[in-house]
Amino acid sequence: MSAAFAASxxxxxxxxxxxxxxWAMVSWVPLLAIALMCWIxxxxxxLRLPIAVWNEDGGSPLAxxxxxxxxxxxxxxxxxxxxxxxxxxxxxxxxxxxGVVHIPPGFTHDVKRGASATVTLLHNAxxxxxxxxxQRDVRQVVGTLSAGVQMQAAAKRGTPAQVxxxxxxxxxxxxxxxxxxxxxxxxxxxxxxxxALVHILAMTAGAWSVGRELRDRTLGQWLxxxxxxxxxxxxLLGKLAIxxxxxxxxxxxGLVYLSQxxxxxxxxxLPWIACALAALVAVSLxxxxxxxxxxxxxxxxxxxxxxxxxxxxxxxxxxxxLLAMSGGAxxxxxxxxxxxxxxxxxxxxxxxxxxxQSLPVVAGLLLATLVLLALASAGLARARRLPQRWGAR
Amino acid sequence: xxxxxxxxxxxxxWLAALAQLLRDQGAALLLLGAPVLYGFFYPWFYAPxxxxxxxxxxxxxxxxxxxxxxxxxxxxxxxxxxxLVTGDEREARQALLAGDVQGYALIAPDFxxxxxxxxxxxxxxxxxxxxxxxxxxxxxxxxxxxxTVSAGVELRRxxxxxxxxxxxxxSRAPVSLQSVALFNPTEGYGSFVVAAVAILILxxxxxxxxxxxxxxxxxxxxxxxxxxxxxxxxxxxxTPGWLAGLFYFGWIFVWQDYPRGGNPLGALALLAxxxxxxxxxxxxxxxxxxxxxxxxxxxxxxxxxxxxLGGFTWPAEALPELLQWLRWLSPSTAGIEASLxxxxxxAPVEAVLPQLAWLALLALVGWSAMLVLGRRRGGGAFEAKxxxxx
Numbered sequence: 001m002s003a004a005f006a007a008s009x010x011x012x013x014x015x016x017x018x019x020x021x022x023w024a025m026v027s028w029v030p031l032l033a034i035a036l037m038c039w040i041x042x043x044x045x046x047l048r049l050p051i052a053v054w055n056e057d058g059g060s061p062l063a064x065x066x067x068x069x070x071x072x073x074x075x076x077x078x079x080x081x082x083x084x085x086x087x088x089x090x091x092x093x094x095x096x097x098x099g100v101v102h103i104p105p106g107f108t109h110d111v112k113r114g115a116s117a118t119v120t121l122l123h124n125a126x127x128x129x130x131x132x133x134x135q136r137d138v139r140q141v142v143g144t145l146s147a148g149v150q151m152q153a154a155a156k157r158g159t160p161a162q163v164x165x166x167x168x169x170x171x172x173x174x175x176x177x178x179x180x181x182x183x184x185x186x187x188x189x190x191x192x193x194x195x196a197l198v199h200i201l202a203m204t205a206g207a208w209s210v211g212r213e214l215r216d217r218t219l220g221q222w223l224x225x226x227x228x229x230x231x232x233x234x235x236l237l238g239k240l241a242i243x244x245x246x247x248x249x250x251x252x253x254g255l256v257y258l259s260q261x262x263x264x265x266x267x268x269x270l271p272w273i274a275c276a277l278a279a280l281v282a283v284s285l286x287x288x289x290x291x292x293x294x295x296x297x298x299x300x301x302x303x304x305x306x307x308x309x310x311x312x313x314x315x316x317x318x319x320x321x322l323l324a325m326s327g328g329a330x331x332x333x334x335x336x337x338x339x340x341x342x343x344x345x346x347x348x349x350x351x352x353x354x355x356x357q358s359l360p361v362v363a364g365l366l367l368a369t370l371v372l373l374a375l376a377s378a379g380l381a382r383a384r385r386l387p388q389r390w391g392a393r
Numbered sequence: 394x395x396x397x398x399x400x401x402x403x404x405x406x407w408l409a410a411l412a413q414l415l416r417d418q419g420a421a422l423l424l425l426g427a428p429v430l431y432g433f434f435y436p437w438f439y440a441p442x443x444x445x446x447x448x449x450x451x452x453x454x455x456x457x458x459x460x461x462x463x464x465x466x467x468x469x470x471x472x473x474x475x476x477l478v479t480g481d482e483r484e485a486r487q488a489l490l491a492g493d494v495q496g497y498a499l500i501a502p503d504f505x506x507x508x509x510x511x512x513x514x515x516x517x518x519x520x521x522x523x524x525x526x527x528x529x530x531x532x533x534x535x536x537x538x539x540x541t542v543s544a545g546v547e548l549r550r551x552x553x554x555x556x557x558x559x560x561x562x563x564s565r566a567p568v569s570l571q572s573v574a575l576f577n578p579t580e581g582y583g584s585f586v587v588a589a590v591a592i593l594i595l596x597x598x599x600x601x602x603x604x605x606x607x608x609x610x611x612x613x614x615x616x617x618x619x620x621x622x623x624x625x626x627x628x629x630x631x632t633p634g635w636l637a638g639l640f641y642f643g644w645i646f647v648w649q650d651y652p653r654g655g656n657p658l659g660a661l662a663l664l665a666x667x668x669x670x671x672x673x674x675x676x677x678x679x680x681x682x683x684x685x686x687x688x689x690x691x692x693x694x695x696x697x698x699x700x701x702l703g704g705f706t707w708p709a710e711a712l713p714e715l716l717q718w719l720r721w722l723s724p725s726t727a728g729i730e731a732s733l734x735x736x737x738x739x740a741p742v743e744a745v746l747p748q749l750a751w752l753a754l755l756a757l758v759g760w761s762a763m764l765v766l767g768r769r770r771g772g773g774a775f776e777a778k779x780x781x782x783x
Contacts, residue, residue, distance in 0.1 A: 025690055033694060039713055040701050046711035092575060093740035095733065098708075111567050114560070118569050125574035126652065126737045128585040130708045132529065139570055146568040153567070170508055170550065171463075171543035173498075174515045175532045177522030178489070185707070188525060193697060200694040208690055215686065299419045299605075302689040306601075307430075310696055314590075315438045320582050321495075321527045324444035329437050343492070350523040353490050393419065393609070393685060 001234040004226045008238030011222065012209070016242060025208070026243045030201050034254040037193050038262075044186040049130055050079035051138075052097040054088045060108035066119070066145055070101060075137040092122060098130040099123035101138060111149055129185075179267070179350040187264045188318075191255065191349060192342055195277060196313035198251040199338045202281045203305040205243040206288020210236070210376065211298030217390040219383055232384075233377040240285045248281045259349075267352030273345055276358070279365035280341040284309065286372035287337075293379025297392045312338035318346070337365055406622055410629035414606060419685070423602030424630075428637035431594045432645045439583030446474035447530045450485040450497035453478060457505035463516075463542055467498070472534030489521060496520035496531035498539070508546060526582070576738045577652050584651045588737055589705035591641045592728040596671050597696050599634045603675025604688030606630070611683035617769045627672050627760055634668035642736060655739025662742060663731045666752040670724040673759020680766055703729040727751045 082088035292301035347353035520528035551561035610616035646653035702720040734740040
């Protein structure tokens with residue numbers, strides 16, 4: 001068995017070195033793609049998002065103060081002024097700004113005479129990330145302005161300053177975001193997208209390296225001196241060993257970069273994340289190989305790999321919570337290996353959960369790998385007996 | 394008399410290319426099957442649109458009527474569902490680590506007594522920031538529920554100090570903010586993601602299907618042909634692309650009840666230039682790869698980076714400057730920008746002229762390059778014929 005493994009490994013190495021494009025897809029292309037993902041999110045937190053002000057209270061002091069405060073907020077930039085409803089609408093529809101802050105006529109006057117005034121934020125909810133950041137910052141600015149006005153008014157009535165804060169808000173809700181304090185997107189998205197990308201690349205690599213033997217009618221040559229089911233399994237392992245090491249290494253390099261050089265410290269155990277990552281790459285490669293072994297067609301295996309792996313991130317619960325999904329959709333999501341890996345990584349990286357808690361996840365991924373490898377081997381053993389099926393496109 | 398004959402000849406060429414496309418099971422599945430499949434598959438996961446009643450815990454260490462009121466208001470919030478009420482903070486924290494709850498609030502001992510003697514009372518709300526979307530619901534849910542209780546206490550205090558009810562309400566919040574969500578009024582997650590991803594699905598399926606087809610032609614040595622044949626092939630490739638585009642804009646958006654139909658004529662204009670731009674790119678990719686299945690391998694993983702370069706989920710302002718330029722090389726960037734403005738925001742066509750012009754330019758460059766690259770180098774007249782009869 002070990003002879004079959006070694007022979008297959010040597011053969012795969014020779015093939016990869018002789019085929020620059022196959023080699024590229026397991027070596028520098030993954031590294032480049034991972035670097036691109038890290039680069040996309042390198043800003044961490046979107047700053048200076050463009051907004052517009054539609055000020056119907058002209059040069060009144062309070063309105064001017066509000067505009068100044070908005071522009072001084074690091075997350076916002078007052079990029080345009082709308083003079084009327086039409087201009088505000090055009091700015092929003094053209095998506096030149098993420099939101100328009102409307103200051104009503106008589107704003108300062110109303111506030112001065114002790115009535116309340118309402119500032120309206122029209123925001124583009126179709127661009128949800130930007131919209132929620134803009135909402136958060138504008139809400140904060142208006143809250144600060146309002147508190148300032150209230151303090152002044154109360155001080156005029158003779159309420160001492162130290163009592164004021166308590167008077168204003170008897171029960172204050174203090175919002176504490178655990179584990180990702182500043183909602184930093186580099187920490188949240190880059191760290192979860194790198195494994196998602198490698199998941200796709202690994203399933204593709206598994207389907208490609210096995211499927212290509214079928215397409216090129218070289219299955220017989222590959223499994224020439226291999227006997228029995230165990231031999232086929234050993235040859236398969238030898239074939240998948242190189243992409244396994246390369247892809248795992250690339251993904252790990254990405255995570256080490258983010259955790260060590262970008263400073264997104266891992267609260268739990270990085271070695272444990274590395275183990276789980278290896279299990280994810282293994283299960284992805286095995287799934288790709290199984291798709292090729294079952295469909296007996298490189299093209300079908302690749303299509304299947306795309307269908308399963310490409311949307312894996314979108315359905316993993318990292319963005320849209322699993323608990324909000326309907327039963328069937330959630331079942332699909334739970335059946336996908338990336339979903340479990342992503343949860344493990346978030347728990348380890350950000351929440352510092354104990355390793356024991358995610359032991360079943362890694363065990364499950366490994367078990368799934370074994371089952372898929374067995375399926376792939378059985379498929380290949382069958383394919384070996386059906387040379388007339390080779391070469392299917 | 395020569396012109397109509399030529400016209401008829403071109404239609405025949407186009408039909409022949411279309412027939413070739415349909416006979417290729419792999420290409421047909423990618424070009425027609427995949428967009429339909431994804432149209433049903435992708436929105437499925439986001440069908441509930443908003444994460445409502447996110448499970449939370451409430452740690453109540455004060456047995457008073459005011460604490461019970463806080464709990465009742467939390468239970469009434471549509472955003473959160475207190476599934477665990479306990480006096481032990483450790484228990485709540487463990488539930489959080491295990492993923493059973495996404496956050497918890499802590500009502501400390503002597504809560505009511507402190508409120509009554511007008512001390513500063515702070516109720517901490519811990520949300521799991523590792524899942525930002527759920528964390529937002531937890532924070533807003535608790536903040537709204539407890540804010541209502543707090544406002545009640547404050548109003549009673551102001552009135553006790555001699556203010557009338559309206560006066561009290563005004564001096565509580567002199568300036569308030571009203572948020573109006575435009576274009577996606579329910580702030581649904583599916584409307585936000587799928588409306589934009591639809592363009593990416595259209596691009597990637599056409600790209601893979603087209604490149605697969607051209608890659609096969611290159612393998613078989615039938616790719617080279619005169620300009621008219623290539624025009625017919627490019628047009629044939631646009632046909633399923635346009636159909637899929639109409640299927641998304643005209644049916645999937647309606648069926649899923651996403652914001653839509655802002656400017657239907659503008660959306661047609663977008664499809665008119667977007668599809669040829671992608672078709673040109675697909676042919677160039679297939680030509681370069683010159684191998685049937687290779688396009689699948691190469692294009693598969695690009696969807697994820699392209700989605701985040703598209704500017705809908707990650708603000709383009711936050712991208713490194715070089716990427717802000719490079720992202721335009723993919724038609725999806727201009728396509729997503731234009732589609733959101735036309736379909737979801739109802740902008741006039743003038744608002745997206747730069748995007749449409751850029752897509753038209755991409756199409757022009759792609760098609761011209763293809764006609765030059767793919768031109769027959771002598772004696773290939775029957776290559777095209779043999780391919781169409783193969």
